[in-house]
Amino acid sequence: xxxxxxxIVAVMLAVYVILDGFDIGxxxxxxxxxxxxxxxxKVLRSIGPxxxxxxxxxxxxxxxxxxxxxxxxxxSFSGFYLPLIMVLWMLMGRAIGLEFRxxxxxxxxxxxxDSVFAVSSILLAIFxxxxxxxxxxxxxxxxxxxxxxxxxxxxxxxxxxxxxxxxTVLSGVxxxxxxxxxxxxxxxxxxxxxxxxxxxxxxxxxxxxLLVLTLxxxxxxxxxxxxxxxxxKLAPIGYIIPLAVFGSVVLMFLFTRRGNDKGAFLASSxxxxxxxxxxAFALYPIILPASTGEQFNLTIxxxxxxxxxxxxxxxxxxxxxxxxxxxxxxxxxMFKGKVSLTGSGEHGY
Numbered sequence: 001x002x003x004x005x006x007x008i009v010a011v012m013l014a015v016y017v018i019l020d021g022f023d024i025g026x027x028x029x030x031x032x033x034x035x036x037x038x039x040x041x042k043v044l045r046s047i048g049p050x051x052x053x054x055x056x057x058x059x060x061x062x063x064x065x066x067x068x069x070x071x072x073x074x075x076s077f078s079g080f081y082l083p084l085i086m087v088l089w090m091l092m093g094r095a096i097g098l099e100f101r102x103x104x105x106x107x108x109x110x111x112x113x114d115s116v117f118a119v120s121s122i123l124l125a126i127f128x129x130x131x132x133x134x135x136x137x138x139x140x141x142x143x144x145x146x147x148x149x150x151x152x153x154x155x156x157x158x159x160x161x162x163x164x165x166x167x168t169v170l171s172g173v174x175x176x177x178x179x180x181x182x183x184x185x186x187x188x189x190x191x192x193x194x195x196x197x198x199x200x201x202x203x204x205x206x207x208x209x210l211l212v213l214t215l216x217x218x219x220x221x222x223x224x225x226x227x228x229x230x231x232x233k234l235a236p237i238g239y240i241i242p243l244a245v246f247g248s249v250v251l252m253f254l255f256t257r258r259g260n261d262k263g264a265f266l267a268s269s270x271x272x273x274x275x276x277x278x279x280a281f282a283l284y285p286i287i288l289p290a291s292t293g294e295q296f297n298l299t300i301x302x303x304x305x306x307x308x309x310x311x312x313x314x315x316x317x318x319x320x321x322x323x324x325x326x327x328x329x330x331x332x333x334m335f336k337g338k339v340s341l342t343g344s345g346e347h348g349y
Contacts, residue, residue, distance in 0.1 A: 001311070002304040005068040006287070008317070010280045012064055016057035017128075017276060018182075018269045019328075023051045024128075025183020027094060027121025028176065031114055033187065033202060037107075038341060039195045040114060044098060045339040046190035050331060051098065055091070060324070067313050071145055071303040072287050079139060079147040080131070083163055087127055093120030122176060129175025133168035136221060136228070136279060137161065138291035145298060157224045159291050167220055174213045178272060181206045181252065185265040188256075190339050200256055203264065207253040210271075214245060225289070228282040241278040245271060 026047050034040040066073045077084065097117025101110055140147045140160050152162035155169075184199040184206065191199075221228060232238045248271040255263035283289065287303060290296035304310070 001307060001314075002068075002300045003285075004314075005064070005304070005310055006280075006284070006300050009061060009064050009068060010276065012057060012061040014273050014276045016054070016061055017272050019054035019057060020051070021179050021272055022182050022186035022265075023047045023054055024094075024121045024125050025179035025181065026187055027098075027117050027183070028125055028180045029183055029187070029199070029202065031118040033184070033199050034195060035198075037110065040110075041341055042191050042195060042339050043187055044101070045341070046187055048098070049335045052095075053328065053331060056324070060320075064313075064317065068305060068310065069287065069300070069303040070305055072298050075141070075145050075147065075288065075298060079149055080134075080163070082149075082151060083127060083131065087124065090120045090124040090127070093117070094124065125176040125179045126169075126172035128179075129172035130164060130168040132175070132279065133171030134163060135288060136171070136283070137165075137167055137224060138289035140292045141288070141290035141296040141298065142292070143296065145296070145302075161291065167224055170213075170217055170220055174210070174217050177206055177210045177213055178268070178275075181210055182265070182268040182272065185252070185256075185261060185268050189261040189265050192338055196261075200259070200261075203256045204253065207249060207256065210252075211246065211249045214249065214275075218242070231282055231284060238281050241274055241281060244274045245278065248274060 026043060030040060030043040034043050062073075093116050097113045097115075097120060101113040101117075134149075137157055139149060149161070149163045152164040153160065155162070155165045157165055157167050181203060184203045187199045188196050188203065248267045251267040252264050252271070255261075255267055285299045285301065286297045287300055288298040290298070305313075
């Protein structure tokens with residue numbers, strides 16, 4: 001049952017990264033991709049009906065983590081308190097920039113909102129990537145399973161690192177490029193004309209950059225945590241995961257060149273999913289490695305809740321996920337197709 005909940009949390013996190021990932025990526029690129037106010041409105045309208053619903057998956061993942069692995073929830077939310085507060089500010093900045101843009105007519109106000117939306121999206125992508133880098137690298141867990149991390153120390157990977165060091169910053173850059181590429185594929189899928197051609201060109205530039213950065217991050221990961229290969233050696237079928245990661249990047253490039261925006265978007269979704277699957281596969285049964293020694297690792301065994309609680313939670317989770325999936329299918333079917341600047345009322349995005 002603990003392994004089942006490990007998989008459930010991992011799947012929910014992957015769904016969040018795919019769905020809110022294109023929202024974040026769209027915000028990261030929209031100042032550079034859109035050259036006029038009308039084009040920016042098109043970009044914003046491409047995510048306007050779905051962005052707040054996509055973020056529900058973050059809350060749902062946090063809730064599932066809370067009742068399935070309470071020790072991990074308590075340790076992570078105390079040790080990562082500062083970056084979590086920063087992430088909350090970035091989430092609020094994205095919402096303010098997106099929702100308040102049309103409330104006041106004026107170029108200065110619109111530019112301010114666009115800038116807040118873009119900067120918040122860029123920093124959020126970097127911090128999400130750095131957070132994943134912290135999980136892979138490990139944190140200084142003590143015997144009581146708690147830890148504290150400053151924002152940075154000497155930028156080196158060691159027993160007592162900071163939240164930001166050379167490895168986690170590299171992870172943040174990989175996340176920024178990956179989500180920007182994901183957002184570009186979404187914008188290309190939802191728009192047409194010059195804007196669509198512009199984001200396609202950006203995708204053709206970002207795809208090779210992502211391939212190089214992914215390779216560098218793989219080399220860096222193996223250099224600081226060679227033990228991540230343990231599960232791959234025990235189950236060689238796991239080597240399909242890195243092949244799928246690099247193959248999806250190649251497919252992004254090929255699909256974009258052929259003008260197949262849906263294929264490119266699905267390829268970037270596959271890339272994000274396989275990256276997360278690779279981390280989960282490499283770490284299992286560890287869910288938060290300790291840089292202070294393997295004896296302090298948080299695993300599914302010493303972090304999971306009671307068997308009874310897991311069974312009850314599974315019943316309620318099943319009802320909730322069916323309702324959520326029905327809602328998302330309905331919303332995405334309702335707003336399918338290309339976006340338009342007409343027919344959404346005076347106060348649209």
